[in-house]
Amino acid sequence: MASKIVVIGAVNGKFSEMFAKLATLHAKQNFAFAIIAGDLCANIGTAADADREELAKLLRGDITVPLSTYFALGAQSLPVEVVDVLEKNEGELCPNLSVLGRKASIKTSDSFRIVAVGGAHAGSGDQVVPQYAAYYTDSDAQAVGKGLTNADIVVTSDWPAHIRDGGESQYTVASPAETESIADLCTSLKPRYHFSASEAFYEREPFFHNGPTPRSVTRFISLAPYGNSAKRKWIYAFSLEPSADAPQNLPPGCTSSPLTGTKKRKLDSQQSDFNTFRYANGNGTDHYQPDYRRQKRSRNNAPPTPSQCYFCLSNPTCEKHMIGSIGSDVYLTTAKGPLSTRQTFPDLGFPGHILLIPVQHQPTISAMTPAETRKSIVTEMQQYRAALQSMLVEKPKGADGLAKLGAVTWEISRNSGVHLHWQFLPVPVDMVRRGLVEAGFDQEAANLNYPKFVKGFKEMEEIEEGNFFKVTIWSEALRKEMVMPLDGDFRFDLQFGRRVLGKLLGLEQRTHWKDCAQTVGEETADAEVFKEVFKKFDFGLEEEEVS
Template sequence: MSDKQKVLICGDVEGHFKFLFSKVDAINKKSGPFDFLLCIGNFFGEDNSELESYMSCEKTISVPTYIIGPNRESDLKNYTDGDGYEICQNLTYLGKRGLYTASSGLKIAYLSGIEKASTENKDIYFNEHDVMSIKNSCLKGQPSFRGVDILLTSPWPDGITNLDSNKPECKYQGSKLIAWLATHIKPRYHVSALEGIYYERPPYRNQNQGDGNMEIATRFIALAPVMNAHKKKWLYALNLTPVDRSRLSDLIMKTTDETSSPYPISMLSDDPMSQKQTHTQFFYDMDSKDNGKRLRHQNDNLNKKPKLEFDQSKCWFCLSSPVVSKHLVISVGTEIYLALAKGGLVEDHFLILPITHHQSLSILPKNVKEEMDLYKKAVTKYYESTDRVPVFFERNFKTSHCQLQAVPVHKNQAPALKEMFEELAECNNFKIMELPQHADLQQIAKPGVLYFYAELPNGEMLYYRIKKDFPLQFGREVLASDRLLDINDRSDWKDCHMSQEEETELAKKIRKQFTPFDIDT
């Protein structure tokens, strides 16, 4: 994978899906492939019927597309899950707020809705708690934080046109909370919409706390609506190396047109509530009823128990944990280890796991994922030596540690796999979908999304986003079925119990068989 990421960003779509996706498809064929299409502003409009052909898969979206949330009450009906979800193939709602880190390392911070101090109709409003949450997500575990690559907000930040000699004459609805957020997370590109115009501000140099280090510059871009009558620019293309993989000298390089930060120095305060200006929503009247509620809410938060950090020593699958079943380990690499599954469907039912703690495949760092791919190839060759092919699957639901399972079936049974997954899914009242060729799980399943994922021997990838409940043994049940392994009595691992002595002997046998195919061989 190239470090460079090609990204398209568009303004308010307002329901013009056919025009948008046709235009993007043409650009993608001519100048792509693009990794993302990011949509800001009002994605849905008064008439959203054009989306139906994409929902039914009659038409396809060629570039993975991500949208943020509603800015008006009339659009709330178009969002069924505030935490983000997959709307249809290659179209995903990111959620109310957060930080999305792509497999390439590209960091995209996003905030849905418009600013309002009140919690009324909170699905279209954000407040100081939302911007604090995003800041904490960006800075957590980053002692040498440089910034993020892209910040997506529908409203403009308040004061963004300051110090620009060519600023637009229009009055805009700016948000002080967004200005505060941009000051702290230092996006290389900050993109907004809603105001009906195209505006690209000269880059501005971010502020710091006076430690003498030069900060990166931010480029603010406002995009016009799709199909606007004045033919103002509504689509913008970026080609950038992720911030954490860029040379610092490139990031801080000055341009002839750059300005100082348009935001006041007070924005550097760690508390977004410190911007006490009575003429804005950013200030709270100390005598108001709303403020009393806010103070009580803050006191309630202080009385809450702190969130417990994950204890890696108690994880059943972290290799350094004292509770891990080390006698089942077959091979250990730098980032990944291979083990026999406890209560496996067959003798050489493998688990491919990261050595240190990572929740799921969808958030694996690049170096860990690369070594996992090496182990997948080694397991494939091992199975091929006995005319079998692997089915890899992961259930990111009611698990704490990434576990990619590998189960072999005879190569003659491979053509039936997809149909069996689809049939059993239907029996369990859900529909499993096939991902597009060359799709990237880490682009489809953002951090926190629960899912089931399978890779078939012919390269097909199956995916289901888990929303409420899910049959825990689904992957095993498919493979244990009559048309495949025909071992229905082994679909639940608890029914396949072996003593530790038996497990140790089996691991010794498989370890010897696997050695010629090991990644270090």
């Protein structure tokens, strides 16, 4: 059963006024409990006589706290007399008012799990810190979440690092402190609500976390101080059911989590030769010519010819043991260093990551000649994709009678590329239905400050006349296309498609193909399973039989 909860920003010693207002609201709403997310007391160093008298009244019991209330340890040190009372009364300051402290994990009488980290960030040390000191370390943030996999509410003084990335909500005053350890805590616990306090009100769009579906969704809200002159929002009331399951449908405006989006490692491929991008990355430009935008190719640094290109069948070192089907103008191959594994989609029997590669050596479809061949290449690419999708439909179905798997196809088309190809990857159909795939690509583009995806048909047609990155999202009941223009001076990450889908599938450690190396025997075995599974749908085999 859902309960009503109320959260308040910094009180800063205004106890009589705030608790009187809270009592009026409580009489109407019957809250289960309240949380004060910011500083409870006024600043010790600047406290006026009126503030000291307010504190004395609270400690004497002259101010009534109308309901069970938990207060966070803010960035300001607590007065000595407050610390003395808390130590004597095991964290209770007065009837109905208890501290959450520097690091706390509690379960309320209504079965809500609240996790709190209070005070200002003091680095990564693991030194012994007094229980009510107004600072925390990275070790504190790690320790408080140890052994927990979820929480209903997280309360922190600092904001999670990167929390505003990819969001449209604006924060109008000086930025508050943000830390990686708080971001890691939120990512680990996947709370339904994460509260903090700041000089102004801020509410980020809800975001979903990586993991199995249905995905946990977090709402991050930071409240302004009580009684602020700008009349910024200082109180937030909501209803919540303890330990409820993750939502089946994403709330409006939901994005993927911004908390892991900017943790990038330097890609090995960015300083490697062309052949290191083999099969599982982009179209080859940044691998072969890292500084293409800053210098022209010289005669000694020309694009690879077909005999040097690892996508060309004429190259003697082309790894033909991975080829699964050859048509008239296009062939299929399993991906080298596939993002997914055999365990990702066990019903398939092989990883499922497939590349569709035109035989003609060109960086874009528009560069392929003659026009008749160009048209037949596009047709055959689409036929192969449709055949792969039909293969997924034949696999075990869900309770609704539809396929359990959808699919994502993505491509990088640039005039400066080497050899165009499409990448095809199955995904759980629920990700498609709930808009998780589309939201994941939108969010990662925002995290990296890339151009926004265009989704209107006419607009996409115009963009596809130039350089672009394209995503096609498919299920039996839905098809969605989205295109990002690549004309610009930004450096496009060739791992972008893998990065997004790796996050969605919980395979972030496999973002780069070099981290997913297989033996030739394993690659051959996967290709053989793929050929057997795909045999029923392989029109290339039909052509061979007819001839």
